[in-house]
Amino acid sequence: MLPCFLKLSPYNFVPITRTPWGGHLIVRKKRQILRGPDSGWPDRVGESWEVSTDQAFPSVIKKTSIDSHAGVPFEDVLKENPHHFLGSKLAEQFGSHCPLLLKWISAADPLSVQVHPHHDHAALNATECGKPESWLVLDVEKDGYFFLGFKEDFTKEDITKALISDKAGDVLHKVFPKTGDYISIPPGCVHATGPGVLIAEPQYVLPGRSGKTWRISDWGRRYNAHGQLDPDGEPRELHIENSLTAIDWSLPRGQELEKVLIRQLRHRDISEANVHNPFPAQLFSKAGLYAYSPLVHEQFSLVTCWSGQLQLISSDKQHLVLNAGESGLVAAGAGSIEVALSRQNQDIEPGGAFFAFAAPERKGL
Numbered sequence: 001m002l003p004c005f006l007k008l009s010p011y012n013f014v015p016i017t018r019t020p021w022g023g024h025l026i027v028r029k030k031r032q033i034l035r036g037p038d039s040g041w042p043d044r045v046g047e048s049w050e051v052s053t054d055q056a057f058p059s060v061i062k063k064t065s066i067d068s069h070a071g072v073p074f075e076d077v078l079k080e081n082p083h084h085f086l087g088s089k090l091a092e093q094f095g096s097h098c099p100l101l102l103k104w105i106s107a108a109d110p111l112s113v114q115v116h117p118h119h120d121h122a123a124l125n126a127t128e129c130g131k132p133e134s135w136l137v138l139d140v141e142k143d144g145y146f147f148l149g150f151k152e153d154f155t156k157e158d159i160t161k162a163l164i165s166d167k168a169g170d171v172l173h174k175v176f177p178k179t180g181d182y183i184s185i186p187p188g189c190v191h192a193t194g195p196g197v198l199i200a201e202p203q204y205v206l207p208g209r210s211g212k213t214w215r216i217s218d219w220g221r222r223y224n225a226h227g228q229l230d231p232d233g234e235p236r237e238l239h240i241e242n243s244l245t246a247i248d249w250s251l252p253r254g255q256e257l258e259k260v261l262i263r264q265l266r267h268r269d270i271s272e273a274n275v276h277n278p279f280p281a282q283l284f285s286k287a288g289l290y291a292y293s294p295l296v297h298e299q300f301s302l303v304t305c306w307s308g309q310l311q312l313i314s315s316d317k318q319h320l321v322l323n324a325g326e327s328g329l330v331a332a333g334a335g336s337i338e339v340a341l342s343r344q345n346q347d348i349e350p351g352g353a354f355f356a357f358a359a360p361e362r363k364g365l
Contacts, residue, residue: 002084003064004334005312005320008074008327011037012049012059019046020227025106025139025198029306030325033344044108050200050327051102051302053078056210062326065318074098087299087332090357097207100279100357102302102327104138105201111193112236113147113168113217117246118187124212131211134279135183135199136265136353138306144196147172148261149189152254164240168217173254175262180285184261184277188248190216200304202279202355214239214246265353270295273358280356284310287343287350293336295356301330308350311340322352330354 010030016022022044030048031041049057052074059074069077075096082091086098093099116131117124124130135146147169150159154171162171172190177183177197185191193199205211215238224230252260263271265283268290273280280295287308294301303312304327313319314334322328324344330337341350 001066002081002331002333003066004314004318004331004337005065006061006074006077006329006331007063007320007322008051008059008329009062010034010048010050010326012052012057013042013045014047014049014057016042016044016046017225017227020223020229021107021109021111022046023106023108023195025141026104029139029198032307032325033309033323034325046105046107048104049101050104050304051098051100051329053096053098054101054205054210063320065312065314065320084333085300085329085331090299094207098300098329099204099206100302100355101203101205101211102304102355103201103203104198104304105193106198107193107195109195110147110219112215112219113172113190113192114213114215115190115243115246116185116187117212117214117242119206121246123242123245127209128212129206129209130187131203131205131213132187132278133185133201133203134277134281135185135193135201136281136283137177137179137181137183137197137199138351139198140177140179141196143176145174145176145194146197147192147194148175148183149173149191149251149257150253152256156249160244163216163244166217166220169219173257175258178264180265180283182263182265182271182281186248186276188246189251189261190247198306200306200353202302204278204357214243216240216243278358280358282354284339284341284352285349287341289338289340291336292339292354294330294332295354296358298332299356300332301354301356303328303330303352303354305350305352307348308344309342310350310352311342313338313340
């Protein structure tokens with residue numbers, strides 16, 4: 001019997017030297033219930049790769065719904081039967097590669113101003129691909145924000161001049177999100193995650209490649225070898241020329257862009273895939289027992305829990321519990337399941353979300 005559910009190690013943290021802007025919200029959420037890694041909790045974490053077959057930071061299995069598999073690479077388990085785990089259509093297209101990479105991201109300082117290209121951009125090499133992504137806001141501190149696209153009152157020439165002059169902050173549109181906001185970040189959309197926001201980020205990554213980020217500005221910062229701000233340190237590499245070729249100038253700006261790319265999800269709401277967002281999602285935010293059907297027919301789902309506990313229950317009574325800070329995969333072969341959410345703290349509702357991958361409708365996405 002093959003497992004219906006896989007739980008991945010919740011400690012797949014990117015070193016702070018690679019994410020020197022990292023914040024405290026990932027560690028804060030994961031410490032609610034989890035004991036922590038053998039090496040102890042780090043002070044700051046910028047990115048936790050929750051579910052990944054990307055070879056940069058591949059996931060390992062923590063537990064399945066029928067046996068341990070503990071410590072086995074995630075991709076090795078998928079190889080046992082990719083049709084069962086991913087679904088026949090995706091298995092034929094991607095083999096044992098999971099095309100959906102799920103991260104948690106938390107920043108103490110604004111990330112670099114950046115843009116992701118389409119998969120077919122001419123400047124990408126054989127080990128790189130585009131990076132369509134979306135953000136689900138799991139938590140927001142007071143005054144948490146991010147940048148999304150450009151302000152309305154600037155011409156393309158004005159914006160280009162500001163980007164080249166490292167004055168991106170003058171032309172970027174600032175957003176103050178709410179918990180439950182689901183934000184599309186299509187290729188060509190300039191953006192930067194700000195401080196005080198914890199997000200779950202699904203990404204579409206091609207097999208054997210890593211998603212490409214081109215930095216337009218890093219706010220003039222310099223870092224030492226330990227990932228600490230240091231006026232005598234080195235600046236991070238910028239990619240202004242490539243970035244300018246990747247920007248989608250047809251996107252609306254300001255409030256109009258928010259209307260296109262941001263949807264507020266409440267309990268049991270489903271966000272369908274669209275031209276800008278190939279990642280259907282469903283949010284659960286109240287204790288109770290609920291039915292869950294795959295967001296894409298006969299295909300896997302990824303699931304993440306950030307508050308309380310979330311139990312997955314299959315029709316043949318396989319089950320798996322995810323605590324706050326844990327993520328996993330619901331196999332395509334599981335079909336429709338039940339989801340039981342329970343509180344850890346009686347004053348705080350549990351929180352969990354499912355993500356799926358829909359074939360992009362837009363060329364190059």
